[in-house]
Amino acid sequence: MINKSFTITLLFLFCFNTVQVSAQRATRQSAQEAFNSGNYERAYSEFSELLEIFTRDPLYKYYASVCLIRLEQDPEQAETLIKEAIEYNTPARSIPSDATFYHARALQMNGNFSEATGVYQRFANQAGRRTVRDFRVQDYIQQCSRGEGAIAKTQPEREIEPEITNIAAVPLFITPPDIVAESEITPATEPLSGADMLDDEMFADNTLINIETDESETPTAPTEDNIIVEATGEAQIMIEEEVIPAPVVTKDIYYYFEILDKPSLIEIDPVIPEGLNYRIQMGAFRNPVSPAFFKGIMPVYSMINANNPELKTYYVGMFRRIADARTALAEVKNEGFSSSFIVYFLGDRAISADRAAALEQEWGMRPLH
Numbered sequence: 001m002i003n004k005s006f007t008i009t010l011l012f013l014f015c016f017n018t019v020q021v022s023a024q025r026a027t028r029q030s031a032q033e034a035f036n037s038g039n040y041e042r043a044y045s046e047f048s049e050l051l052e053i054f055t056r057d058p059l060y061k062y063y064a065s066v067c068l069i070r071l072e073q074d075p076e077q078a079e080t081l082i083k084e085a086i087e088y089n090t091p092a093r094s095i096p097s098d099a100t101f102y103h104a105r106a107l108q109m110n111g112n113f114s115e116a117t118g119v120y121q122r123f124a125n126q127a128g129r130r131t132v133r134d135f136r137v138q139d140y141i142q143q144c145s146r147g148e149g150a151i152a153k154t155q156p157e158r159e160i161e162p163e164i165t166n167i168a169a170v171p172l173f174i175t176p177p178d179i180v181a182e183s184e185i186t187p188a189t190e191p192l193s194g195a196d197m198l199d200d201e202m203f204a205d206n207t208l209i210n211i212e213t214d215e216s217e218t219p220t221a222p223t224e225d226n227i228i229v230e231a232t233g234e235a236q237i238m239i240e241e242e243v244i245p246a247p248v249v250t251k252d253i254y255y256y257f258e259i260l261d262k263p264s265l266i267e268i269d270p271v272i273p274e275g276l277n278y279r280i281q282m283g284a285f286r287n288p289v290s291p292a293f294f295k296g297i298m299p300v301y302s303m304i305n306a307n308n309p310e311l312k313t314y315y316v317g318m319f320r321r322i323a324d325a326r327t328a329l330a331e332v333k334n335e336g337f338s339s340s341f342i343v344y345f346l347g348d349r350a351i352s353a354d355r356a357a358a359l360e361q362e363w364g365m366r367p368l369h
Contacts, residue, residue: 026050031063040067061085062095066102072151075109082106083323086330091338100126101135103327108140111150114252117141119327125259126331252367255324256299257317259331263291264298266314272348276356276363278325279315280332281343286311295335306350315343321364322356 026046034043044067050060065081068074082103089095100123107116120141124132132138143149266289282294284305289312294300297316305311316332319325325342332340344356351359 028060031060035063035067040070043067044071056084056088058085058088058090058093058095061088062099062102065106069102069105069109072109075106075151079103079106079110083326087326089330089333091333097126097334098123098131098135100327100331101137104140108144108149109151113144113147113149115254115324116149117144118255120144122258122331125261253369254321254364254367255317255319255328256368257319257324257328258298259335260296260298263294263296264300266291266294266300266302268302269304270299270301272345273318273368274347275366276320276359277345277347277368278317278319278322278356279343279345280317280325280329280340282314282316282332282337282340284308284311284313288312289314297332297335316340318368320360320366320368322360 026049028050031043031046031050034046044064047060047064047067051057051064054060061081062085065078065085068078068081082099085095086099086103089099100119104116104119104123107119120137124137127135140149279301289302291300294316299316299318301315302312303315305313317325317328319328322342329340329342344351344353346355346359
């Protein structure tokens with residue numbers, strides 16, 4: 001009788017523990033509910049747990065990345081997850097169309113401002129005006145132009161000297177705000193960025209200082225050759241204004257890819273840049289293809305097929321880095337070109353994927369122009 005009771009007790013405890021473990025195990029429904037309710041810490045924990053089982057699931061990678069972006073944590077992991085989500089995206093397991101936006105957010109949080117600007121612009125070209133406005137895309141692009149929006153990587157805590165104060169960071173995730181009247185804006189309350197400080201220094205160097213006299217404020221009159229004559233009560237002082245030429249801004253381009261609202265011209269046998277380049281192959285055709293076929297994807301290149309001179313191979317885009325090519329490939333497939341794929345070239349000569357990966361260590365840092 002005692003043994004029977006003991007056995008029943010053990011069986012009850014085993015069943016109870018099994019039910020308890022099952023209740024604690026993450027599910028897609030529980031993770032999604034946490035995400036929808038704004039509990040991003042719990043949602044990230046559960047999506048991460050799901051990814052331990054479904055390691056290539058693009059939807060779980062997407063949500064895990066968005067959680068990190070909204071929590072403003074671990075930008076490197078956020079960028080890795082969203083890139084893999086776009087890479088593994090399939091019609092059967094598709095991710096939301098705003099993945100391109102969150103890819104740009106992750107790049108910005110990592111301090112990759114140039115790449116982030118390009119991806120933001122790509123998202124703006126694809127999305128409608130209302131979506132662009134709701135996502136505050138132009139605000140983020142302006143932040144990138146000023147070098148703002150990066151967050152610090154996780155580092156060990158260290159003692160901070162008492163005299164050092166923390167400057168408030170620019171908010172990284174901006175929700176659609178109410179319209180603010182111009183009179184309510186007080187620009188002096190926010191810290192100056194590096195670009196703003198440079199502008200202030202230039203302005204300070206060029207500012208003319210009024211010489212105080214016993215008489216009322218005297219007018220100044222401009223003359224030729226940037227010489228300003230300032231009249232005083234007793235004499236005239238010649239002040240030469242230094243002319244500082246505007247800086248020449250150049251932007252390194254690491255890929256050519258865009259989706260427009262209207263078809264663009266097809267480039268026939270274009271000049272190929274030196275070194276490694278990735279392209280997206282759309283197909284080989286015997287007869288010429290209309291630009292409208294490509295639905296505004298650009299640039300489109302038409303080249304003689306190396307294996308059959310009677311055919312023309314059509315490619316879209318030109319990329320130095322495989323990550324950019326994969327992002328673009330996901331967008332091309334979303335446009336209906338499900339059979340498109342990435343091809344690898346050194347100049348105009350086809351190479352293997354392994355060779356391209358090795359060459360990217362060198363050529364990935366060199367812009368296309």
